[in-house]
Amino acid sequence: MSDFLTVLWKEAAEFVGNRRSLRVFAIAVLFMGILPDIQGTKANSATLVLIRVIYVALAAVIVVAQTAPNLVIHEREGHTLETLLATRLPDRAIFAGKVAAAVAYGYGAAMLTMAIQLIVDGVIRGSWSWSYLAAPIGRWFVFGVPVVLAAYLATVGTFVALRIGDQRSAYLVTMLSLAVIALPFVLGLVTLQASVAWVEQALFTLAVVDALLAAIGVRLFNRERLILYQQE
Protein backbone atom coordinates (compact mmCIF):
# COMPACT_ATOMS: atom_id res chain seq x y z
CA MET A 1 0.00 0.00 0.00
CA SER A 2 2.82 2.42 0.85
CA ASP A 3 4.36 1.80 -2.60
CA PHE A 4 1.05 2.61 -4.25
CA LEU A 5 0.81 5.81 -2.18
CA THR A 6 4.39 6.71 -3.12
CA VAL A 7 3.53 6.49 -6.82
CA LEU A 8 0.36 8.52 -6.20
CA TRP A 9 2.42 11.15 -4.35
CA LYS A 10 4.82 11.36 -7.27
CA GLU A 11 2.04 11.69 -9.82
CA ALA A 12 0.31 14.37 -7.76
CA ALA A 13 3.55 16.33 -7.37
CA GLU A 14 4.20 16.07 -11.11
CA PHE A 15 0.63 17.07 -11.94
CA VAL A 16 0.94 20.23 -9.86
CA GLY A 17 4.21 21.05 -11.62
CA ASN A 18 2.79 20.47 -15.10
CA ARG A 19 1.16 23.56 -16.58
CA ARG A 20 -0.23 21.69 -19.56
CA SER A 21 -2.12 19.17 -17.42
CA LEU A 22 -3.41 21.94 -15.19
CA ARG A 23 -4.57 23.90 -18.24
CA VAL A 24 -6.46 20.91 -19.71
CA PHE A 25 -8.00 20.29 -16.29
CA ALA A 26 -9.09 23.90 -15.81
CA ILE A 27 -10.47 24.30 -19.34
CA ALA A 28 -12.43 21.03 -19.17
CA VAL A 29 -13.92 21.88 -15.80
CA LEU A 30 -14.84 25.46 -16.70
CA PHE A 31 -16.35 24.61 -20.09
CA MET A 32 -18.35 21.66 -18.84
CA GLY A 33 -19.41 23.59 -15.78
CA ILE A 34 -20.58 26.74 -17.54
CA LEU A 35 -21.83 25.53 -20.96
CA PRO A 36 -25.07 23.77 -19.91
CA ASP A 37 -26.47 26.93 -18.36
CA ILE A 38 -25.52 29.36 -21.09
CA GLN A 39 -26.97 27.30 -23.93
CA GLY A 40 -30.44 28.75 -23.40
CA THR A 41 -32.02 25.50 -22.35
CA LYS A 42 -35.12 25.91 -20.21
CA ALA A 43 -34.39 25.83 -16.49
CA ASN A 44 -35.03 22.53 -14.73
CA SER A 45 -36.08 20.85 -17.98
CA ALA A 46 -35.26 17.18 -18.48
CA THR A 47 -32.96 18.20 -21.34
CA LEU A 48 -30.92 20.51 -19.11
CA VAL A 49 -30.56 17.79 -16.50
CA LEU A 50 -29.40 15.33 -19.18
CA ILE A 51 -26.93 17.87 -20.59
CA ARG A 52 -25.54 18.54 -17.16
CA VAL A 53 -24.94 14.91 -16.26
CA ILE A 54 -23.39 14.24 -19.67
CA TYR A 55 -21.06 17.22 -19.24
CA VAL A 56 -20.02 16.03 -15.80
CA ALA A 57 -19.01 12.69 -17.31
CA LEU A 58 -17.43 14.43 -20.28
CA ALA A 59 -15.16 16.49 -18.02
CA ALA A 60 -13.86 13.25 -16.51
CA VAL A 61 -13.44 11.68 -19.94
CA ILE A 62 -11.45 14.60 -21.39
CA VAL A 63 -9.16 14.90 -18.41
CA VAL A 64 -8.45 11.17 -18.10
CA ALA A 65 -8.00 10.58 -21.83
CA GLN A 66 -5.48 13.42 -21.87
CA THR A 67 -3.72 12.58 -18.62
CA ALA A 68 -3.48 8.78 -18.49
CA PRO A 69 -1.33 8.32 -21.61
CA ASN A 70 0.78 11.32 -20.61
CA LEU A 71 1.71 9.72 -17.31
CA VAL A 72 3.54 7.01 -19.27
CA ILE A 73 4.67 9.02 -22.31
CA HIS A 74 6.22 11.67 -20.09
CA GLU A 75 8.15 9.01 -18.17
CA ARG A 76 9.42 7.49 -21.37
CA GLU A 77 10.40 10.79 -22.96
CA GLY A 78 12.13 11.94 -19.76
CA HIS A 79 13.92 8.57 -19.42
CA THR A 80 12.50 8.22 -15.93
CA LEU A 81 10.59 5.02 -16.66
CA GLU A 82 13.67 2.80 -16.65
CA THR A 83 14.97 4.52 -13.52
CA LEU A 84 11.64 3.88 -11.83
CA LEU A 85 11.72 0.25 -12.96
CA ALA A 86 15.23 -0.06 -11.52
CA THR A 87 13.88 0.68 -8.03
CA ARG A 88 12.31 -1.80 -5.68
CA LEU A 89 8.78 -0.59 -6.53
CA PRO A 90 6.63 -3.55 -7.56
CA ASP A 91 5.21 -3.44 -11.10
CA ARG A 92 1.65 -3.47 -9.86
CA ALA A 93 2.25 -0.49 -7.56
CA ILE A 94 3.53 1.55 -10.50
CA PHE A 95 0.60 0.50 -12.67
CA ALA A 96 -2.03 0.97 -9.96
CA GLY A 97 -0.55 4.31 -8.91
CA LYS A 98 -0.69 5.65 -12.45
CA VAL A 99 -4.22 4.43 -13.10
CA ALA A 100 -5.45 5.68 -9.73
CA ALA A 101 -3.85 9.08 -10.29
CA ALA A 102 -5.58 9.43 -13.68
CA VAL A 103 -8.90 8.32 -12.17
CA ALA A 104 -8.47 10.81 -9.33
CA TYR A 105 -7.85 13.68 -11.77
CA GLY A 106 -10.87 12.65 -13.85
CA TYR A 107 -13.16 12.18 -10.89
CA GLY A 108 -11.94 15.42 -9.37
CA ALA A 109 -12.71 17.17 -12.65
CA ALA A 110 -16.21 15.66 -12.71
CA MET A 111 -16.95 16.76 -9.15
CA LEU A 112 -15.62 20.25 -9.75
CA THR A 113 -17.68 20.47 -12.94
CA MET A 114 -20.79 19.52 -11.01
CA ALA A 115 -20.02 22.12 -8.35
CA ILE A 116 -19.50 24.80 -11.01
CA GLN A 117 -22.74 23.82 -12.74
CA LEU A 118 -24.64 24.25 -9.49
CA ILE A 119 -22.98 27.59 -8.76
CA VAL A 120 -23.59 28.87 -12.30
CA ASP A 121 -27.20 27.70 -12.09
CA GLY A 122 -27.62 29.64 -8.88
CA VAL A 123 -25.92 32.75 -10.18
CA ILE A 124 -27.61 32.83 -13.63
CA ARG A 125 -31.06 31.56 -12.72
CA GLY A 126 -31.06 32.14 -9.01
CA SER A 127 -32.60 28.70 -8.62
CA TRP A 128 -29.78 26.94 -6.80
CA SER A 129 -31.36 23.81 -8.20
CA TRP A 130 -30.01 20.52 -6.88
CA SER A 131 -32.87 18.69 -8.58
CA TYR A 132 -30.76 16.23 -10.53
CA LEU A 133 -29.05 15.12 -7.38
CA ALA A 134 -32.31 14.47 -5.62
CA ALA A 135 -33.29 11.48 -7.79
CA PRO A 136 -31.31 8.24 -7.41
CA ILE A 137 -30.78 8.03 -11.17
CA GLY A 138 -29.21 11.50 -11.16
CA ARG A 139 -26.87 10.57 -8.35
CA TRP A 140 -25.84 7.39 -10.19
CA PHE A 141 -25.10 9.39 -13.32
CA VAL A 142 -23.17 12.11 -11.56
CA PHE A 143 -21.22 10.07 -9.03
CA GLY A 144 -21.10 6.62 -10.66
CA VAL A 145 -20.62 7.14 -14.40
CA PRO A 146 -17.52 9.36 -14.12
CA VAL A 147 -15.69 6.88 -11.92
CA VAL A 148 -16.28 3.81 -14.12
CA LEU A 149 -15.52 5.74 -17.29
CA ALA A 150 -12.40 7.25 -15.73
CA ALA A 151 -11.18 3.83 -14.60
CA TYR A 152 -11.77 2.39 -18.07
CA LEU A 153 -9.98 5.22 -19.86
CA ALA A 154 -7.14 5.35 -17.35
CA THR A 155 -6.39 1.66 -17.85
CA VAL A 156 -6.73 1.79 -21.62
CA GLY A 157 -4.79 5.08 -21.82
CA THR A 158 -1.89 3.63 -19.84
CA PHE A 159 -1.60 0.74 -22.29
CA VAL A 160 -2.09 2.86 -25.37
CA ALA A 161 0.83 5.01 -24.20
CA LEU A 162 3.11 2.01 -23.97
CA ARG A 163 2.77 1.41 -27.71
CA ILE A 164 2.06 4.89 -29.07
CA GLY A 165 4.76 7.46 -28.59
CA ASP A 166 3.15 10.84 -29.20
CA GLN A 167 0.61 12.42 -26.92
CA ARG A 168 -1.94 13.48 -29.54
CA SER A 169 -2.21 10.02 -31.12
CA ALA A 170 -2.41 8.38 -27.72
CA TYR A 171 -5.20 10.76 -26.73
CA LEU A 172 -7.16 10.06 -29.91
CA VAL A 173 -6.82 6.28 -29.61
CA THR A 174 -7.88 6.44 -25.96
CA MET A 175 -10.92 8.49 -26.90
CA LEU A 176 -11.75 6.06 -29.70
CA SER A 177 -11.65 3.20 -27.22
CA LEU A 178 -14.43 5.00 -25.38
CA ALA A 179 -16.69 4.48 -28.37
CA VAL A 180 -16.24 0.73 -28.09
CA ILE A 181 -17.54 0.65 -24.57
CA ALA A 182 -19.97 3.57 -24.75
CA LEU A 183 -21.89 2.57 -27.87
CA PRO A 184 -23.85 -0.34 -26.34
CA PHE A 185 -24.82 1.82 -23.40
CA VAL A 186 -25.85 4.79 -25.52
CA LEU A 187 -27.97 2.46 -27.68
CA GLY A 188 -29.46 0.96 -24.57
CA LEU A 189 -30.17 4.40 -23.20
CA VAL A 190 -31.90 5.45 -26.41
CA THR A 191 -33.89 2.29 -27.03
CA LEU A 192 -34.68 1.33 -23.46
CA GLN A 193 -36.18 3.33 -20.67
CA ALA A 194 -33.33 4.75 -18.54
CA SER A 195 -34.60 3.36 -15.27
CA VAL A 196 -32.57 3.27 -12.08
CA ALA A 197 -32.28 -0.50 -12.46
CA TRP A 198 -30.95 -0.11 -16.01
CA VAL A 199 -28.38 2.47 -14.93
CA GLU A 200 -27.28 0.28 -12.04
CA GLN A 201 -26.87 -2.70 -14.35
CA ALA A 202 -24.97 -0.62 -16.88
CA LEU A 203 -22.63 0.72 -14.21
CA PHE A 204 -22.14 -2.75 -12.78
CA THR A 205 -21.27 -4.09 -16.23
CA LEU A 206 -18.80 -1.27 -16.79
CA ALA A 207 -17.27 -1.88 -13.36
CA VAL A 208 -16.77 -5.55 -14.25
CA VAL A 209 -15.12 -4.53 -17.53
CA ASP A 210 -12.87 -2.14 -15.55
CA ALA A 211 -11.93 -4.89 -13.11
CA LEU A 212 -11.10 -7.26 -15.97
CA LEU A 213 -9.00 -4.62 -17.68
CA ALA A 214 -7.20 -3.88 -14.43
CA ALA A 215 -6.46 -7.58 -13.94
CA ILE A 216 -5.10 -7.81 -17.49
CA GLY A 217 -3.17 -4.60 -16.82
CA VAL A 218 -1.49 -6.01 -13.74
CA ARG A 219 -0.41 -9.06 -15.76
CA LEU A 220 0.85 -7.11 -18.75
CA PHE A 221 2.50 -4.23 -16.94
CA ASN A 222 5.76 -5.93 -16.07
CA ARG A 223 9.31 -4.71 -16.20
CA GLU A 224 10.58 -6.87 -19.00
CA ARG A 225 7.66 -6.01 -21.29
CA LEU A 226 8.10 -2.30 -20.59
CA ILE A 227 11.82 -2.44 -21.33
CA LEU A 228 11.20 -4.36 -24.55
CA TYR A 229 8.53 -1.86 -25.62
CA GLN A 230 11.01 0.89 -24.91
CA GLN A 231 13.69 -0.83 -26.97
CA GLU A 232 11.46 -1.21 -30.03
Next chain:
Amino acid sequence: MSAAIVFQGLTRRFAGHTAVADLNLELQPGTVFGFLGPNGSGKTTTVRMMLGLLRPSAGSLRVLDLDPIADGERLRSQTGVLLDQVGLYDRLTARQNLDLFARIARMGPAERRRKVEAALKRVDLWDRRADHVSGFSKGMRQKLGIARALLADPQLLILDEPTSGLDPVNIKLLRDLLTSLAAEGGRTIFMCTHQLDEAQRICSQVGIIRAGRLVAVGAPETLEGGERPPVVRLHCARPEAARGARLPEGTRLEGPDAEGWLRATLAHPEDVEALVKALVAADAGVQAVVPERRSLEDVYLSVVEGT
Protein backbone atom coordinates in the same frame (compact mmCIF):
# COMPACT_ATOMS: atom_id res chain seq x y z
CA MET B 1 31.88 -14.33 1.87
CA SER B 2 29.99 -15.05 -1.36
CA ALA B 3 30.74 -13.17 -4.57
CA ALA B 4 28.89 -9.92 -5.17
CA ILE B 5 28.28 -10.62 -8.84
CA VAL B 6 28.45 -13.94 -10.67
CA PHE B 7 27.71 -14.44 -14.37
CA GLN B 8 27.75 -17.98 -15.72
CA GLY B 9 27.34 -18.28 -19.44
CA LEU B 10 25.08 -15.23 -19.32
CA THR B 11 23.38 -14.79 -22.67
CA ARG B 12 20.59 -12.59 -23.94
CA ARG B 13 19.14 -12.91 -27.39
CA PHE B 14 16.64 -10.63 -29.05
CA ALA B 15 14.81 -11.42 -32.24
CA GLY B 16 17.51 -11.49 -34.86
CA HIS B 17 20.61 -10.93 -32.77
CA THR B 18 22.51 -11.89 -29.66
CA ALA B 19 23.16 -8.85 -27.47
CA VAL B 20 25.13 -10.67 -24.77
CA ALA B 21 26.86 -13.99 -25.36
CA ASP B 22 28.23 -16.40 -22.80
CA LEU B 23 29.45 -13.89 -20.21
CA ASN B 24 31.41 -15.37 -17.34
CA LEU B 25 32.49 -13.15 -14.49
CA GLU B 26 32.90 -13.23 -10.73
CA LEU B 27 33.36 -10.09 -8.66
CA GLN B 28 34.05 -10.06 -4.95
CA PRO B 29 32.35 -7.57 -2.61
CA GLY B 30 34.20 -4.27 -2.56
CA THR B 31 35.35 -4.53 -6.17
CA VAL B 32 35.21 -1.42 -8.30
CA PHE B 33 34.60 -2.90 -11.70
CA GLY B 34 34.90 -0.93 -14.93
CA PHE B 35 32.77 -2.36 -17.70
CA LEU B 36 34.23 -1.08 -20.95
CA GLY B 37 33.04 -1.44 -24.47
CA PRO B 38 31.84 0.50 -27.49
CA ASN B 39 28.22 1.54 -27.95
CA GLY B 40 25.99 -1.41 -28.72
CA SER B 41 28.43 -3.95 -27.31
CA GLY B 42 25.97 -5.29 -24.71
CA LYS B 43 26.72 -3.19 -21.61
CA THR B 44 23.18 -1.87 -21.15
CA THR B 45 21.63 -5.30 -21.73
CA THR B 46 23.97 -6.74 -19.10
CA VAL B 47 23.03 -4.02 -16.62
CA ARG B 48 19.35 -4.62 -17.32
CA MET B 49 19.76 -8.32 -16.59
CA MET B 50 21.64 -7.48 -13.38
CA LEU B 51 18.69 -5.36 -12.28
CA GLY B 52 16.12 -7.99 -13.17
CA LEU B 53 14.68 -5.85 -15.94
CA LEU B 54 15.44 -8.49 -18.56
CA ARG B 55 15.59 -12.26 -18.24
CA PRO B 56 18.67 -14.07 -19.53
CA SER B 57 18.00 -16.25 -22.58
CA ALA B 58 20.59 -18.71 -21.32
CA GLY B 59 23.05 -19.02 -18.47
CA SER B 60 22.55 -17.54 -15.05
CA LEU B 61 23.54 -14.64 -12.85
CA ARG B 62 23.50 -13.87 -9.17
CA VAL B 63 23.85 -10.37 -7.84
CA LEU B 64 24.43 -9.84 -4.10
CA ASP B 65 23.75 -13.56 -3.88
CA LEU B 66 20.24 -13.01 -5.20
CA ASP B 67 18.50 -14.03 -8.40
CA PRO B 68 17.58 -10.73 -10.09
CA ILE B 69 14.31 -12.13 -11.45
CA ALA B 70 13.08 -14.14 -8.47
CA ASP B 71 14.37 -11.71 -5.82
CA GLY B 72 14.21 -8.56 -7.90
CA GLU B 73 12.54 -6.37 -5.32
CA ARG B 74 15.06 -7.29 -2.62
CA LEU B 75 17.99 -6.89 -4.97
CA ARG B 76 16.89 -3.50 -6.26
CA SER B 77 16.34 -2.27 -2.70
CA GLN B 78 20.06 -2.89 -2.07
CA THR B 79 21.22 -1.37 -5.32
CA GLY B 80 21.82 2.25 -6.26
CA VAL B 81 21.53 2.98 -9.95
CA LEU B 82 22.57 5.74 -12.29
CA LEU B 83 21.65 4.83 -15.86
CA ASP B 84 23.08 6.42 -18.98
CA GLN B 85 20.04 8.70 -19.09
CA VAL B 86 19.93 10.17 -15.59
CA GLY B 87 16.12 9.93 -15.45
CA LEU B 88 15.20 12.82 -13.19
CA TYR B 89 11.70 14.23 -12.88
CA ASP B 90 11.93 17.67 -14.46
CA ARG B 91 8.70 18.92 -12.94
CA LEU B 92 9.92 18.16 -9.43
CA THR B 93 12.51 20.04 -7.46
CA ALA B 94 15.90 18.56 -6.62
CA ARG B 95 14.68 17.84 -3.12
CA GLN B 96 11.43 16.27 -4.32
CA ASN B 97 13.38 14.03 -6.69
CA LEU B 98 15.45 12.64 -3.86
CA ASP B 99 12.46 12.58 -1.52
CA LEU B 100 10.64 10.34 -4.00
CA PHE B 101 13.47 7.81 -3.99
CA ALA B 102 13.73 8.00 -0.21
CA ARG B 103 10.03 7.17 -0.03
CA ILE B 104 10.57 4.30 -2.46
CA ALA B 105 13.31 3.07 -0.10
CA ARG B 106 10.66 3.20 2.65
CA MET B 107 12.45 5.71 4.83
CA GLY B 108 10.45 7.41 7.55
CA PRO B 109 9.92 11.21 7.41
CA ALA B 110 12.80 12.08 9.76
CA GLU B 111 15.27 9.75 8.06
CA ARG B 112 14.13 11.03 4.70
CA ARG B 113 14.79 14.63 5.62
CA ARG B 114 18.20 13.79 7.06
CA LYS B 115 19.36 11.63 4.18
CA VAL B 116 18.06 13.91 1.45
CA GLU B 117 19.81 16.87 3.04
CA ALA B 118 23.05 14.93 3.43
CA ALA B 119 22.89 13.68 -0.15
CA LEU B 120 22.27 17.16 -1.58
CA LYS B 121 25.09 18.62 0.47
CA ARG B 122 27.42 15.83 -0.58
CA VAL B 123 27.07 16.81 -4.24
CA ASP B 124 26.96 20.53 -3.57
CA LEU B 125 23.33 21.02 -4.58
CA TRP B 126 21.82 21.97 -1.23
CA ASP B 127 21.47 25.60 -2.26
CA ARG B 128 19.50 24.53 -5.34
CA ARG B 129 17.22 22.14 -3.47
CA ALA B 130 14.03 24.09 -4.19
CA ASP B 131 14.72 24.55 -7.91
CA HIS B 132 12.98 22.50 -10.53
CA VAL B 133 15.34 20.05 -12.19
CA SER B 134 14.25 21.27 -15.64
CA GLY B 135 16.57 24.26 -15.14
CA PHE B 136 19.61 22.19 -14.19
CA SER B 137 22.72 21.86 -16.35
CA LYS B 138 23.83 18.39 -17.48
CA GLY B 139 26.52 18.32 -14.82
CA MET B 140 24.08 19.25 -12.07
CA ARG B 141 21.67 16.58 -13.24
CA GLN B 142 24.47 14.04 -13.23
CA LYS B 143 25.42 14.99 -9.68
CA LEU B 144 21.82 14.78 -8.53
CA GLY B 145 21.57 11.35 -10.16
CA ILE B 146 24.64 10.24 -8.24
CA ALA B 147 23.19 11.61 -5.00
CA ARG B 148 20.02 9.65 -5.71
CA ALA B 149 21.98 6.44 -6.33
CA LEU B 150 23.78 6.82 -2.99
CA LEU B 151 20.73 7.88 -1.01
CA ALA B 152 19.88 4.55 0.59
CA ASP B 153 23.49 3.44 1.24
CA PRO B 154 23.29 0.61 -1.29
CA GLN B 155 25.57 -2.43 -1.17
CA LEU B 156 25.88 -2.32 -4.94
CA LEU B 157 26.23 0.74 -7.12
CA ILE B 158 25.57 0.43 -10.84
CA LEU B 159 26.75 3.51 -12.65
CA ASP B 160 26.49 4.04 -16.38
CA GLU B 161 28.85 6.80 -17.55
CA PRO B 162 28.83 8.56 -14.18
CA THR B 163 31.19 11.36 -15.22
CA SER B 164 29.38 12.16 -18.44
CA GLY B 165 28.70 15.90 -18.55
CA LEU B 166 30.81 16.72 -15.52
CA ASP B 167 33.54 19.34 -15.59
CA PRO B 168 37.08 18.40 -14.45
CA VAL B 169 36.48 19.65 -10.89
CA ASN B 170 33.35 17.53 -10.52
CA ILE B 171 35.00 14.56 -12.22
CA LYS B 172 37.65 14.69 -9.52
CA LEU B 173 34.99 15.10 -6.84
CA LEU B 174 33.18 12.02 -8.15
CA ARG B 175 36.39 10.05 -8.53
CA ASP B 176 37.30 10.81 -4.92
CA LEU B 177 33.79 9.94 -3.83
CA LEU B 178 33.86 6.58 -5.60
CA THR B 179 37.32 5.83 -4.28
CA SER B 180 36.23 6.61 -0.72
CA LEU B 181 33.06 4.57 -1.15
CA ALA B 182 35.09 1.64 -2.38
CA ALA B 183 37.56 2.09 0.47
CA GLU B 184 34.79 1.87 3.05
CA GLY B 185 34.72 -1.78 2.08
CA GLY B 186 31.96 -4.16 1.25
CA ARG B 187 30.31 -1.93 -1.33
CA THR B 188 30.66 -3.13 -4.89
CA ILE B 189 30.68 -0.66 -7.74
CA PHE B 190 29.86 -1.74 -11.28
CA MET B 191 30.64 1.10 -13.61
CA CYS B 192 30.08 1.26 -17.36
CA THR B 193 32.35 3.85 -18.86
CA HIS B 194 34.07 5.05 -21.99
CA GLN B 195 36.57 7.04 -19.93
CA LEU B 196 39.54 4.71 -19.94
CA ASP B 197 41.65 7.06 -17.89
CA GLU B 198 38.92 7.17 -15.28
CA ALA B 199 38.60 3.38 -15.26
CA GLN B 200 42.36 3.02 -14.86
CA ARG B 201 42.37 5.38 -11.88
CA ILE B 202 39.26 4.18 -10.06
CA CYS B 203 38.70 0.54 -10.91
CA SER B 204 40.32 -2.41 -9.22
CA GLN B 205 39.17 -4.60 -12.11
CA VAL B 206 38.02 -3.93 -15.62
CA GLY B 207 36.32 -6.00 -18.28
CA ILE B 208 36.08 -5.25 -21.96
CA ILE B 209 33.00 -6.35 -23.85
CA ARG B 210 32.87 -6.49 -27.62
CA ALA B 211 29.87 -7.64 -29.66
CA GLY B 212 28.33 -9.14 -26.53
CA ARG B 213 31.39 -11.11 -25.50
CA LEU B 214 33.67 -10.39 -22.59
CA VAL B 215 37.05 -10.41 -24.30
CA ALA B 216 39.33 -9.27 -21.49
CA VAL B 217 39.05 -9.13 -17.70
CA GLY B 218 41.59 -8.21 -15.06
CA ALA B 219 43.26 -5.49 -13.08
CA PRO B 220 43.82 -2.43 -15.28
CA GLU B 221 47.58 -2.47 -14.80
CA THR B 222 47.97 -6.10 -15.81
CA LEU B 223 45.27 -6.43 -18.41
CA GLU B 224 46.48 -7.98 -21.63
CA GLY B 225 43.94 -8.13 -24.35
CA GLY B 226 44.30 -9.89 -27.64
CA GLU B 227 47.45 -11.21 -29.28
CA ARG B 228 50.36 -8.85 -28.90
CA PRO B 229 54.09 -9.55 -29.04
CA PRO B 230 56.08 -8.63 -25.92
CA VAL B 231 57.84 -5.26 -26.04
CA VAL B 232 60.78 -3.98 -23.97
CA ARG B 233 62.32 -0.54 -23.81
CA LEU B 234 66.07 -0.24 -23.46
CA HIS B 235 68.34 2.63 -22.58
CA CYS B 236 71.86 2.25 -23.97
CA ALA B 237 74.95 4.43 -23.63
CA ARG B 238 75.76 3.78 -27.31
CA PRO B 239 72.51 3.10 -29.08
CA GLU B 240 74.12 3.27 -32.50
CA ALA B 241 76.14 0.14 -31.56
CA ALA B 242 72.89 -1.74 -31.02
CA ARG B 243 72.25 -1.59 -34.75
CA GLY B 244 75.04 -4.04 -35.41
CA ALA B 245 73.98 -6.54 -32.71
CA ARG B 246 72.92 -10.06 -33.63
CA LEU B 247 69.38 -9.88 -32.31
CA PRO B 248 67.25 -12.95 -31.56
CA GLU B 249 65.25 -14.11 -34.56
CA GLY B 250 62.09 -12.11 -35.14
CA THR B 251 63.16 -9.19 -32.95
CA ARG B 252 62.48 -5.71 -34.28
CA LEU B 253 64.45 -2.78 -32.90
CA GLU B 254 63.25 0.82 -33.19
CA GLY B 255 64.62 4.12 -31.97
CA PRO B 256 66.22 5.71 -30.21
CA ASP B 257 63.50 8.23 -29.37
CA ALA B 258 64.14 11.80 -28.19
CA GLU B 259 65.04 10.56 -24.72
CA GLY B 260 67.42 7.93 -26.05
CA TRP B 261 65.18 4.88 -25.52
CA LEU B 262 65.21 1.95 -27.91
CA ARG B 263 62.09 -0.15 -28.36
CA ALA B 264 62.41 -3.86 -29.08
CA THR B 265 59.49 -5.98 -30.22
CA LEU B 266 60.24 -9.61 -29.47
CA ALA B 267 58.96 -12.78 -31.01
CA HIS B 268 58.77 -14.50 -27.59
CA PRO B 269 58.89 -13.21 -23.98
CA GLU B 270 61.90 -15.44 -23.21
CA ASP B 271 63.95 -13.65 -25.90
CA VAL B 272 64.69 -10.78 -23.46
CA GLU B 273 67.76 -12.53 -22.09
CA ALA B 274 69.14 -13.22 -25.58
CA LEU B 275 68.46 -9.64 -26.59
CA VAL B 276 70.37 -8.21 -23.65
CA LYS B 277 73.27 -10.60 -24.26
CA ALA B 278 73.36 -9.54 -27.92
CA LEU B 279 73.44 -5.85 -26.99
CA VAL B 280 76.16 -6.41 -24.40
CA ALA B 281 78.17 -8.34 -26.99
CA ALA B 282 77.76 -5.42 -29.40
CA ASP B 283 79.06 -3.07 -26.70
CA ALA B 284 75.89 -0.95 -26.75
CA GLY B 285 76.29 -0.09 -23.04
CA VAL B 286 72.95 -1.38 -21.77
CA GLN B 287 71.85 0.79 -18.83
CA ALA B 288 68.18 -0.13 -18.38
CA VAL B 289 65.69 -2.69 -19.63
CA VAL B 290 62.02 -2.03 -18.91
CA PRO B 291 59.06 -4.11 -20.06
CA GLU B 292 56.62 -1.89 -21.86
CA ARG B 293 53.22 -1.97 -20.16
CA ARG B 294 50.34 -1.17 -22.36
CA SER B 295 47.97 1.47 -21.13
CA LEU B 296 44.36 0.50 -20.69
CA GLU B 297 43.67 2.55 -23.79
CA ASP B 298 46.14 0.46 -25.82
CA VAL B 299 44.55 -2.75 -24.57
CA TYR B 300 41.06 -1.43 -25.20
CA LEU B 301 41.89 -0.37 -28.73
CA SER B 302 43.62 -3.61 -29.54
CA VAL B 303 40.69 -5.62 -28.23
CA VAL B 304 37.90 -3.51 -29.62
CA GLU B 305 39.37 -2.33 -32.88
CA GLY B 306 42.06 -4.90 -33.40
CA THR B 307 44.78 -2.24 -33.68
